[in-house]
Amino acid sequence: MTETLPSRSRRALDPDGFRRALAVHAAGVVVITAQSGGVPVGLTATSFSSVSLDPPLVSFYVDRSSTTWPSLRSAGHFAVNVLASDQAELAARFARKNVDRFAEPTRWRPGPLGAPLLQDVSAHLICLPHETVYVGDHILVVGQVAEATVHGPGRPLIYHQGRFGRFIAHPEERA
Numbered sequence: 299m300t301e302t303l304p305s306r307s308r309r310a311l312d313p314d315g316f317r318r319a320l321a322v323h324a325a326g327v328v329v330i331t332a333q334s335g336g337v338p339v340g341l342t343a344t345s346f347s348s349v350s351l352d353p354p355l356v357s358f359y360v361d362r363s364s365t366t367w368p369s370l371r372s373a374g375h376f377a378v379n380v381l382a383s384d385q386a387e388l389a390a391r392f393a394r395k396n397v398d399r400f401a402e403p404t405r406w407r408p409g410p411l412g413a414p415l416l417q418d419v420s421a422h423l424i425c426l427p428h429e430t431v432y433v434g435d436h437i438l439v440v441g442q443v444a445e446a447t448v449h450g451p452g453r454p455l456i457y458h459q460g461r462f463g464r465f466i467a468h469p470e471e472r473a
């Protein structure tokens with residue numbers, strides 16, 4: 299879908315209203331990790347999404363201004379660490395500038411191909427680069443999943459309105 303809006307619909311969008319509308323959308327939280335030149339790198343992302351089952355593809359978007367992106371791009375593969383509900387501090391740490399994100403108290407180990415795997419996450423996906431597309435001020439990164447491992451029952455960490463939280467399922471309906 300490459301159509302653009304007719305010119306009369308292209309009114310200047312209020313950036314604050316745009317941000318507020320996006321903030322209403324709740325999202326799961328992942329940390330994307332890789333090893334680049336022997337150095338572990340990683341960043342928190344809520345833009346993670348499943349893309350395709352066959353072939354198995356997932357995606358995320360990274361800001362063009364990200365200082366982690368050049369290292370991620372040069373890595374031969376990356377890992378998606380799906381965070382659990384008690385890992386809000388880990389998520390905040392991997393979004394912070396000027397800290398060693400992999401230093402204590404972060405607990406991690408090198409994965410089968412070298413990308414760091416964070417401890418106690420709900421799942422890990424090991425991905426090989428499939429496609430990279432420049433879109434607006436972000437870069438769409440599509441990865442082919444080589445390995446997927448579920449570790450926990452899947453209590454997810456959720457991000458909504460600038461805050462981390464937990465998922466509460468509706469009570470099951472009874473007939």
Ligand SMILES: Cc1cc2nc3c(=O)[nH]c(=O)nc-3n(C[C@H](O)[C@H](O)[C@H](O)COP(=O)(O)O)c2cc1C
Nearest residue numbers: 341342343344345359360361364365366392393457
């Ligand atoms: C909850 C949350 C979600 C985020 N999601 C993304 C994302 O999807 N893509 C992205 O590029 N940055 C995202 N960020 C920002 C990055 O985690 C990080 O702060 C940013 O990349 C700056 O660090 P860098 O220069 O090392 O890349 C998110 C931050 C937070 C707190």
